[in-house]
Amino acid sequence: MPKRIFITGYGIISCIGSNIPENLNSLMRSAPGTGPLLHVDTILRDEVLVGEVPKTHQELFELAGVAPVEGYSRNALLGIIAATEASAHGRLGENTGLKTGLISATTVGGMDRCELFYKDFLENDSRNIYIDSYDCADSTEKIAARLGIHDFVTTISTACSSAANAIMLGARLIRNGRLDRALVGGCESLTKFHLNGFNALKILDKEPCKPFDQHRAGINLGEGAAYLVIESEESMLKTRNTPLCELAGWGNACEAYHQTASSPDGEGAFMAMKAALEMSGLKPADIDYINAHGTGTDNNDLSEGRAIERLFGDRIPKVSSTKPFTGHTTSAAGSTEAILSVFCLLYQVIWPNLNFTERISELGFTPVEKLLTGIPVNAVMSNSFGFGGNDTSLIFRKVNASNANNVNNADNADNANNAGNAGNAENIEN
Amino acid sequence: MAYINGIGIVSPQLTVESKGFPTEVMEYTADYLKCIEPAYRNYIDPIQSRRMSRLIKMGIAAAKISMADAGCTMPDAIITGTGLGSVEDTEKILSDITKDEKFLNPTPFIQSTYNTISSQVAIQLKCHNYNSTYVHRTFSFESGLIDSLMQMEEHTASQILVGAIDEMTMNHLQITRRIGQWKMEPVNNLRLLENMTPGALAGEGAAFFVLGKEKNGSAYANLKDVKTCINIKGSFNPNKEISTFLGNNGLDARDIDLLILGNNGDCENDPIYAQFADHYFPGKALAWYKHLCGEYHTATGFGLYAAACILKNRVYPEILHLNKVQPKKFENILIYNHFRNTNHAFLLVQGF
Numbered sequence: 117m118p119k120r121i122f123i124t125g126y127g128i129i130s131c132i133g134s135n136i137p138e139n140l141n142s143l144m145r146s147a148p149g150t151g152p153l154l155h156v157d158t159i160l161r162d163e164v165l166v167g168e169v170p171k172t173h174q175e176l177f178e179l180a181g182v183a184p185v186e187g188y189s190r191n192a193l194l195g196i197i198a199a200t201e202a203s204a205h206g207r208l209g210e211n212t213g214l215k216t217g218l219i220s221a222t223t224v225g226g227m228d229r230c231e232l233f234y235k236d237f238l239e240n241d242s243r244n245i246y247i248d249s250y251d252c253a254d255s256t257e258k259i260a261a262r263l264g265i266h267d268f269v270t271t272i273s274t275a276c277s278s279a280a281n282a283i284m285l286g287a288r289l290i291r292n293g294r295l296d297r298a299l300v301g302g303c304e305s306l307t308k309f310h311l312n313g314f315n316a317l318k319i320l321d322k323e324p325c326k327p328f329d330q331h332r333a334g335i336n337l338g339e340g341a342a343y344l345v346i347e348s349e350e351s352m353l354k355t356r357n358t359p360l361c362e363l364a365g366w367g368n369a370c371e372a373y374h375q376t377a378s379s380p381d382g383e384g385a386f387m388a389m390k391a392a393l394e395m396s397g398l399k400p401a402d403i404d405y406i407n408a409h410g411t412g413t414d415n416n417d418l419s420e421g422r423a424i425e426r427l428f429g430d431r432i433p434k435v436s437s438t439k440p441f442t443g444h445t446t447s448a449a450g451s452t453e454a455i456l457s458v459f460c461l462l463y464q465v466i467w468p469n470l471n472f473t474e475r476i477s478e479l480g481f482t483p484v485e486k487l488l489t490g491i492p493v494n495a496v497m498s499n500s501f502g503f504g505g506n507d508t509s510l511i512f513r514k515v516n517a518s519n520a521n522n523v524n525n526a527d528n529a530d531n532a533n534n535a536g537n538a539g540n541a542e543n544i545e546n
Numbered sequence: 547m548a549y550i551n552g553i554g555i556v557s558p559q560l561t562v563e564s565k566g567f568p569t570e571v572m573e574y575t576a577d578y579l580k581c582i583e584p585a586y587r588n589y590i591d592p593i594q595s596r597r598m599s600r601l602i603k604m605g606i607a608a609a610k611i612s613m614a615d616a617g618c619t620m621p622d623a624i625i626t627g628t629g630l631g632s633v634e635d636t637e638k639i640l641s642d643i644t645k646d647e648k649f650l651n652p653t654p655f656i657q658s659t660y661n662t663i664s665s666q667v668a669i670q671l672k673c674h675n676y677n678s679t680y681v682h683r684t685f686s687f688e689s690g691l692i693d694s695l696m697q698m699e700e701h702t703a704s705q706i707l708v709g710a711i712d713e714m715t716m717n718h719l720q721i722t723r724r725i726g727q728w729k730m731e732p733v734n735n736l737r738l739l740e741n742m743t744p745g746a747l748a749g750e751g752a753a754f755f756v757l758g759k760e761k762n763g764s765a766y767a768n769l770k771d772v773k774t775c776i777n778i779k780g781s782f783n784p785n786k787e788i789s790t791f792l793g794n795n796g797l798d799a800r801d802i803d804l805l806i807l808g809n810n811g812d813c814e815n816d817p818i819y820a821q822f823a824d825h826y827f828p829g830k831a832l833a834w835y836k837h838l839c840g841e842y843h844t845a846t847g848f849g850l851y852a853a854a855c856i857l858k859n860r861v862y863p864e865i866l867h868l869n870k871v872q873p874k875k876f877e878n879i880l881i882y883n884h885f886r887n888t889n890h891a892f893l894l895v896q897g898f
Contacts, residue, residue, distance in 0.1 A: 159647050223659060225681075234640050237721045247725050251630060252660065252681040257776070257888070266781040268774065270689040271682040273631075273660040281678055285693065292696045308643050313655030370624070370677035372668040375656050387674055503656065504665025506677055 121287045122515070124297075124357035125206020125345030126455050127198040130442045131167035131338055134179060135201055140459055146487050148441045148470055150324055150336045155190075156228075158308045164320055167338025167443020168306055169194065182262075187245040189226035190339075192255035194448075195303035198341035199259045203299060206345025208263060212354045214296040217268030218260045219286045220343075221278030221302030223447040225252040228305045255303055268295055273447065275502030276409070277368075278302050279342065280450030280510055284366040286346050296351040301343030301451030310446070311337060317376060325412035325444075327437035328421065328483045330474040332412045338443020342451035344458075361461045364398065364495070364513040367391025371505025378415050382423030384507035385409075389427050389497065392509040402495050403433045403511070405466050407457045408483070409499040410437020411444055420499065421479040433497070436469035436484040450500035454510060457496040461514040465489050548698050548706070550766040550854045550895075552616025552756035554608040556581050557839050557848055558735075558749060562611065567855035571838070571865050575734045578714045578748035579840035583607075590670070597653060598666070601632045601713040604752040605663035606670060609709060613671075615764070616756035622703035623676035624664050625693050627686030628711045629843020631660040633718045663711055676703065684885035686710070687753075687844040691772045691893070694757050709754040710847025714840075719748055728841075729811070738811040738837045746810035749840010753847030755854075761898070766854035767879075770894040771795050777888050784890070788826055791892050792880075799826055803873040804856070806849050806866075808883035809834040810841040818887055827880075832868040846883050850893060853879045857897035 128135065131149030132142035142149060150167045153160070169176075176193040177184040180200070199218075203209060208216060230250035233243035248254065256271045268289060272281045279302030286300035314320050314337060321334035346363060347355065369391060371384030378385070393400065409420055417437075424432060438456050445452050460466055469483035494514045501507045513519070555561040558579035560568040572582070581604060586595050589607040598606075605626070613619065630636075635658040642648070656662070661679040668677050676697070680689035687710035697703040719728060729745040738747055757769060773791045775782050792798055805827050807819040823832055833856075839848040856862055860876045881893040 158643075222681075231640060231643060234644050237724070238717075241724060244724050247721055251683065253629075253683040253685070256682060257778075260776060261778050264778065264781075266776050266778045269682070269776045270680055270685050270774070273679050273681040274664075274677070275659050275661055285678075288693075288696055288700070292699060294692075294696070308647070309639060310655070312643055312647065313639065313652065313658075316650055316652035316655060368676045368678065370665065370668045370674050372665075372672050372674050374669070375662065375665060376652075384674065502661065503659050504661045504677075505668065506661055506665060506679075 119291045119348045121290055121346050121348065121363040122352060122359035123344050123346055123361050123363060123458060124352065124359055125202045126458065127201025127205060128342040128452060128455050129169055129194055129197045130340035130445065130452055131169055132441055143441060143459065143467055146468055150443050156306050156308055156311065158311055160311050160315055163322060164311060165322055165324060165336050166306060167336055169339055187249055189249050189255065190228040190305040191222060191224065191226055191303050192258045194305055194339065194341040195220065195255045195259050196262050199263060199299060199343045202343040202345050203263050207355055207357060208299060208345060214351050214354060215267040216265050217286065217289055217295040217298040218256065218265040219270055219272065219282040219298060219300045220256040220259060221272045221282040221447045222252050222255055222304055223273045223275055223278060224304055224307050224310055226250045226254045227307045227309045231308050265299060274506035275504055276446050276449055277500040277502035277506045277508040278447035278450060280500035280508035281368060283344065283451060283454060283510060284368060284508060287363055287366060290346065290348050297345060297347035299343050299345055302448040303341035304339055304445055304447040306337060306339040319413045321412060324471050325440055326471040327410035327412040327439055327469055328417050328476060329472050330476050332414065332417055334413055335411050336443045338445040340442065340445045340448050340452055342448055342455050344451060344454060359515045361458050362513045362515050363510065365392040365396030365511035367395065368508045371507060373505055376503050378419035378501065380419060382419035384505045385420050385423035385499065385501055386426050388507040388509040389423065389499065392497065392511045396511045398495055398511065400428045401431055403497050404493045405460055405496045406433050406435045407453050407496060407498040408435050408437045409501045410439055412439060416501065418476060418478055421476060425480060432481045434466050434484050435481065436467055438467050440470035450508065453498050457498045457512050460493045460496050461512060464491060464493050466491065466493060547768055547770045548695055548757035548759065549761035549768055550755055551758040551762045552612045552618060553766065553851055553854060554611025554615060555753040555851050556584060556604045556608045557751040558582060559838050566859055567852065567863050573736050575732050577732050578719050579735060581750055599632050599634050599657050601634065601711060602657060602663055602666055605709060605711045606666055608752040608754040609667045609707060612754035612756050613707065616762060618705050618756045620671060620673055621675065621705050621707040623697055623706045624668050624673060625678050625690040625706060626664040626709045626711060627680045627690040627844050628660055629683050629686050630712055632657050632662065633713050633715050637715060637717055683843050684883060684889045684891065685774045687847050688772050688774045688891045691769065695772060698759050704759040706757045707754060708757060709752065710844035711752045712750055712842040712844045714748050714750045714842065735837045742811065742813040744813055746812040746841035749842050749845065751839050751842065751848055753851055767857035768896040768898055770896045773892045775890040777890060782890055784822060795894055797878060802827060802830060802878050802880045803875045804831045804833055804879045806833045806835065806853055806879060806881040807868060808836060809868065810836040818884055822882060829871065831871040831873040833866040834868040835866060846881060846891065846893065849881045853881055853895040857895060
């Protein structure tokens with residue numbers, strides 16, 4: 117039997133909140149966080165609607181508990197904030213002798229400072245410290261240094277599925293015995309760089325995005341960071357952590373179709389979802405809810421919708437995209453939506469697909485329109501698909517008496533309630 | 547463990563043309579070592595390649611060469627490592643948005659995403675299997691190798707295409723020279739160690755490997771294990787790491803026949819290699835390779851190529867000698883690389 121992987125901590129910052137309780141609260145109120153762009157200086161400011169974390173650079177330093185010194189990108193600060201919350205919740209700071217890793221995901225890396233100071237890079241010496249913080253590893257290494265994680269550290273970039281792949285790699289490293297537990301997730305800040313890039317591709321919506329709607333018109337880009345603590349049962353015996361839920365399956369497939377477009381029948385999406393389902397040992401009917409990739413583009417939602425119909429036939433689970441709440445946080449989307457999926461298992465809710473009015477004519481199903489509460493949610497599938505056809509699907513399952521085995525007294529909601537109250541960063545070295 | 551069944555490598559040396567390790571050495575006096583690019587029409591449809599930037603073409607060519615070398619037509623996974631992705635495309639966008647932000651051509655943006663090469667290779671091969679990209683400085687390629695080795699152990703793949711790709715541009719060189727990464731003026735690559743000054747000699751390359759669970763008829767060597775160690779506040783203990791790494795593979799330091807080091811001519815970085823070799827592997831044969839390919843985040847791709855060729859041919863090319871000791875056997879090669887004493891990595895390669 118391969119080792120089971122459990123989620124025992126989480127942390128998040130997004131446009132709907134700077135921590136777990138704030139995000140949960142916004143979701144429960146069906147309150148989206150998208151709005152006008154404030155913190156990036158671009159001529160596109162009036163052309164886009166975004167899910168921006170409503171904090172200045174200075175405010176992020178304060179939230180991160182980092183002295184405001186030069187050399188920190190917005191991306192790294194977002195990452196530190198969410199990773200610190202997850203680490204405290206999952207008690208990574210307690211010295212247990214466990215092998216602990218950090219797998220982080222990002223694509224824009226430290227581009228938010230790089231694009232601001234690129235002219236200085238070319239012309240003078242005034243901003244040299246940011247030259248080193250432009251690559252993808254910078255935020256990861258700053259998080260690792262902050263939390264004292266050093267048994268395994270790496271960074272993944274598969275565009276918008278990056279963080280889902282980080283979760284998957286962490287799980288595999290634990291199963292393989294290379295690690296006992298891991299902090300996994302991703303961070304991404306809004307930049308002029310990728311706002312322009314997505315704009316050039318003509319896939320940004322100026323209005324609130326409408327995933328799975330016949331009249332969908334594109335993406336609202338977002339920013340944020342989200343990390344989860346995952347560990348094996350053996351690790352949990354030492355950490356005394358109780359699980360929030362189980363990571364029951366994962367699947368990674370490639371469309372091999374087009375650099376930015378999804379295939380019409382969603383082959384990659386279908387394969388990723390199917391693989392995750394097979395690994396979990398669950399039947400299609402066991403999936404209560406799909407947190408879809410659902411970007412709001414013409415192409416993705418039709419392709420993903422068709423793949424869902426192919427896999428689930430006439431018994432389509434509840435489906436919604438939560439991107440109208442958070443914006444599309446690109447490389448952080450996989451872990452952001454993993455946490456939103458875990459919430460569904462913990463609180464027995466299903467998030468609405470905001471802004472939906474009309475079914476996509478080619479599809480036979482409609483997404484969930486209103487917040488559903490008090491309904492049984494035992495298994496959730498979370499999809500993350502990226503440019504290059506890098507598609508990953510994850511399945512989270514509730515831990516209950518029937519499948520708990522020797523998992524520590526699995527009072528999920530109890531652990532969830534500790535989230536956000538677990539204090540500040542504790543260094544593993546201490 | 548995994549067998550290295552095929553290699554394709556585009557580098558500043560004549561590695562595309564040569565069967566095995568090149569006998570002719572390219573000498574440069576240059577700001578950085580630039581790849582000798584192959585005739586792309588042999589590997590990519592010219593209509594497609596016209597829009598591709600240089601790094602993508604180099605990557606696809608190297609991938610196809612490695613697959614032909616291994617006789618592999620469809621890998622079970624495609625994994626790449628790149629420290630910086632397409633620098634050329636990234637600079638194009640940065641330059642546009644810094645000037646007037648009238649950036650309208652989406653192609654550089656699409657190509658600037660780090661996973662472009664692994665997905666382009668997948669598109670070329672119509673390969674729907676596992677696909678991922680690692681982007682962590684000098685851990686990028688090593689992370690890809692660790693992912694590959696785990697897949698072999700998980701029985702989810704029996705043939706994996708794994709690549710190491712990075713490029714340099716003059717613009718990027720000039721910017722990164724400001725923070726002391728590179729030599730300030732052109733140097734001769736074959737005399738790199740004669741005048742030890744601050745900064746490395748920069749380079750670039752695209753190296754792809756077909757790793758197999760089973761060895762094919764022309765296999766090079768066995769990639770036994772890979773370990774990355776980050777040094778955070780002195781967390782890296784070389785003594786403990788190396789003995790654990792070798793011990794996990796049933797070896798100790800005496801079993802290593804040849805140590806391949808990442809010396810790059812930087813007077814601040816290279817002493818770490820000398821201390822490591824003196825301390826843990828005294829009297830052993832020492833090799834180096836970065837005078838041939840330059841320093842870049844995924845340069846161990848060239849190092850692994852060198853190790854694989856040595857083990858396959860049982861020949862230790864003189865151009866790689868860092869000391870005068872000859873390996874006693876061609877069984878165990880340890881590749882050791884570090885970046886700024888922060889990112890340390892070990893690769894264990896075995897002959898058969």
